[in-house]
Amino acid sequence: MxxxxxxxxxxxxxxxxxxxxxxxxxxxxxxxxxxxxxxxxxxxxxxxxxxxxxxxxxxxxxxxxxxxxxxxxxxxxxxxxxxxxxxxxxxxxxxxxxxxxxxxxxxxxxxxxxxxxxxxxxxxxxxxxxxxxxxxxLEAVGKELNKGWYLMAGGLLLLFLAAAVVSYRVAAGLTRPLEHITKVANRISGLDYDARVNLNRKDEIGQLGQTINGMADSLQQQLKVIHDNEDLMQSVLANMTGGILMVDCFGRVALINREAERILHLRGEQILGKPYQDLKRNYEFMKFVEEGITAKELITEERNVYDPEELILQFDGVPMFEDDGSYRGMLFLLQDVTDIRRLEVMRSEFVANVSHELKTPIAAVKGFAETLLAGGVKDEETERSFLQIIHDEGERLNRLIGDILELSKIESKRVPLEYAPVHLKELFDSIFEMLQPAATKKSIVMLQNIPEHLFIEGDEDRLKQIFMNLLSNAISYTLEGGKVRVDVEVLGEAEEEEKVRVTVSDTGIGIPKKDLPRIFERFYRVDKARSRSSGGTGLGLSIVKHLSELHRGTLRVESKVGEGSSFILELPFMQQHEDEH
Known part of the structure; x- marks a missing residue:
């Protein structure tokens, strides 16, 4: 202009x-x-x-x-x-x-x-x-020209002001939505994926805003999928029964889960991002990691560690390679197989014990039967004595097989419990009546201290089996003239879950301290000669232990050699039925 x-x-x-x-x-x-x-x-x-x-x-x-x-x-x-x-x-x-x-x-x-x-x-x-x-x-011309200049300047000024106003309105209509879009884009780049452009326009700026909103929706959806996958992976890692530890290609610990932390006795933040050599407290595992990183191939090994108790750990190392063959690191699996190996040992011992227990009565039956068949016994009294021995050993063999089958059903949870209110006083009265002849034979006094009107919920037959075993053992291992006592008391009356504590105590020979942790194992006997002479199978306490656990109870023993033993069983008043879960 x-x-x-x-x-x-x-x-x-x-x-x-x-x-x-x-x-x-x-x-x-x-x-x-x-x-x-x-x-x-x-x-x-x-x-x-x-x-x-x-x-x-x-x-x-x-x-x-x-x-x-x-x-x-x-x-x-x-x-x-x-x-x-x-x-x-x-x-x-x-x-x-x-x-x-x-x-x-x-x-x-x-x-x-x-x-x-x-x-x-x-x-x-x-x-x-x-x-x-x-x-x-030309002065007059100059005056006319100056007048024209003034008019033109005034017109230009008015035109400029008008253009400024129009330009401001036009620019504001363009820059304000662009500034809004820029702010939203900056928020999205700052990981605020909830930010959205709020524009009701049909022009290119409106289309740009809709495009940014679509991009934010897509990013938010993808981020949600990533977070869900990450949460799922973290949940899987945290709840794995085996320990996972990953060492990257630079020899730094890149990943460790909760079970690995427990086995290695360390916390993730103490080792993540640090060289694997910092595992030196777990020397055996560190050496295994070093071997795996050096070999870069699949390796498996079991090692005994002492930290502080002895554990048997299985280590597995798996190399990780990308599709292009580049090495990414090693993944190590730690599995505590101590209990598995202990169960394998117990299974082997169980097989050996069953074989031994079955072999003894079978050998006796076979020996006496062969003697009778050979006609070597002419005395009727001796012959009758041999037949009695064969009968007794057959009965013992029958009890042994019955206890083995019973224990097998209990351990495999194939014993359905029929819960009903059980009157403890009546239960123990019936047990005492059944065992009184055996106690009287050894001049053993049987005492009880049981509240008169005390009921608990349980399977009466299985509870009877538990206490019959405990009282039979007490009578068997109590010397003549001793005492066997049953005490029942209520625990936690003011608490949410009340319990009943049943204590079966005797004045018998007691259990050595070294044998206390193993007395509930199958076929484990403290005094093997006395057990066999009493006709025991060695499975009674194991059956008691499993039946107690089926009733959600806890069983423990306290004993001193020469003074006697006390078996303490705590049972809940009410049982949780499966249909209540």
Missing amino acids: LAAGLTMAQLFKDSHIRALEENMAREINLLESTFPFISPDGDNAVEFYTAKARELDNLTDSRITFINLDGTVIGDSEMRPEDMDNHRKREEIQSASGASVGSAIRHSETIGQDMLYVARHVKSDTGFDGYIRLSMS
Whole structure:
């Protein structure tokens, strides 16, 4: 707009000056036809032309100059001709030839203004042959031009203000939504995937906002899938029964789960990101890790560790390779197989014990039967004694097989318990009645301290089996004249889950301290000679232990050699049935 204004101003100035030139040329033409020329060679020619120039100056408001053909000034409306220079070489004089009009613009030193000079060659019949020149100050033109400049500046200012207002509104309509989109994009880049662009526009900016919202939705969905997968992986790692430890290609621990922390007795933050050599407290495992990293192949090994108790750990190492064959690290699995190996030992011992227990009565039955068949016994009393032994050993063999089958069913959870209220006083009265003959035979006093109206929920037959075994053992291992006692008390009356504690104590031979941890094992006997002589199978306490656990009870023993033993069983008042879970 400014360039257009400058161009228009210049055009205005040029057109105004051309108009002045044309007017001045017409005035010269008018003078040529009306002016009373005289010969410039006359004595009073200078005075004549000077006087006429001044008259014309008043009429045309222009400076009039009469110039001879040789450039000599013979009349001027403002200065005396004799004081003026020769004008032959003036631009307007040189350009005025023939019928053409010469013009020039230059600064006048005389009046200190820019002047417009217009000249024309004039030749009259009276002998004048020279130039008539009109000149006019351009000050008026400058005033008109300045006025135009002021008008243009005012118009430009108004136009600029209008354009600024319109531009501000247009820019605000563009920049505000763009700033909003930029803020939302920055929030999304800062992991705030709930940020959304709120724009109700159908143009390109609205489409950009919808695209960013779609991108945020996609990122949020992908992040949720990643988080869900990560949570699932963490849950799987945390709940694995085996320990997992990963060593990356740089020899640093990159992953460890909860079970590995437990086995290695350390916390993840203590070892993650650190060299595997920091596992030096677990020397055996550290050496295995070192071997696996060196070999970079599948390795498996079992090692005994002492930390502080003896454990049997199975170590597995698996190398990890990318699809392109690049090595990524080693994954190590730690499995505590102590209990498994102990169970294997117990199973082997069980098989050996069963074989031994079965072999003894079978050998006796076979030996005595062969003696009788051979006819070596002629005495009827001896023959009857042999047959009694065969019968007793058969009964013992039957009890042994029955206890083995019973224990097998109990351990495999194939014994359904039928819960019902059980009156403990009546239960123990019936047991005492059954065992009283055996106690009387050894002069053993049987005592009980049981609340009169105490009921618990349980399987009466299985509870009877538990206490029959405990009391039978107490009678068997109590010397003549001793005591066997049953005490029942209620625990935790003010607590949520009340319990009943049943204590079966005797004044028998007691159990050595070294044997206490193993007395509930199958076929384990403290006094093997006494057990066999009493007809025991060695499975009674094992059956008691399993039946107690089926009733959600806890069984423990306290004993001192020579003073007696106490078996303490704690049972809940109420059982949790499967349909209540």
